[in-house]
Amino acid sequence: MKITVIYGTSRTEKSSTYNIAQQFLAELADGDPVTEFHLPKDMPAFCTGCFNCFSDTTTCPHYKYIQPIEEAMQNADLIIITAPVYVFHVPGQVKALLDHFGCRWMGHKPNPQMFRKQALVIITAARAGMRSAGKDVQDSFDWWGVGRTYSFKNAVLAGDWTEVTEKSRAAFAQEVTKTARKIRRQQGAGPRLKVRILFYLMRFVQKKYRFIESDAAYWEENGWFAGKKPW
């Protein structure tokens, strides 16, 4: 399957999240294209809060970084975001990326192609904070309308992958295989219940309140007010 990976740390060989991502790629890529982005190198900018994207996504001052990432996600069957836990949350570079896609939340202009895609969040911590860091990413996937999201969240009891014990590595390898099997089984399936509920809720809000006219017009153009669904 076609995969786009966004690595939340610039570390590679020594990185636990990077090494786990390589295991998923080995299980799932099947020789199809894999597009990779490394943060912060490939998206080094913070959202300035200019609100441009809410009227027109192409007018973001950082569009030159955002456009290739959005295009690669759009072309993928599976989107992977990796993030080490930093002080119980994702590192700043991951949050900075997600902030730039606020205009793609279902409260605004979700990309219709997201609804049949799957996503995977890979989080590792030395010991704690995997749950809150995982939610940082999962919230965006759900509100972008990504059909199904899976997660690999584990404590590695280490700073570097080289320090991870054989016992942990074996357990991780088993989990990777099990999760990869689920991802393969669900390829092309429609969105899970939570994502459908968010869509119906946002359709009601968009139709009734039209808070941002360009958002409401976008929903209308897509036929979503008239009952068409993006999946």
Ligand SMILES: Cc1cc2nc3c(=O)[nH]c(=O)nc-3n(C[C@H](O)[C@H](O)[C@H](O)COP(=O)(O)O)c2cc1C
């Ligand atoms: C700045 C910083 C903050 C961290 N905060 C936490 C934390 O809150 N909880 C934790 O268990 N580990 C924490 N760690 C450890 C990393 O989450 C852990 O080693 C992770 O597996 C690193 O992933 P990587 O090898 O892919 O970079 C922190 C590491 C750094 C560098």
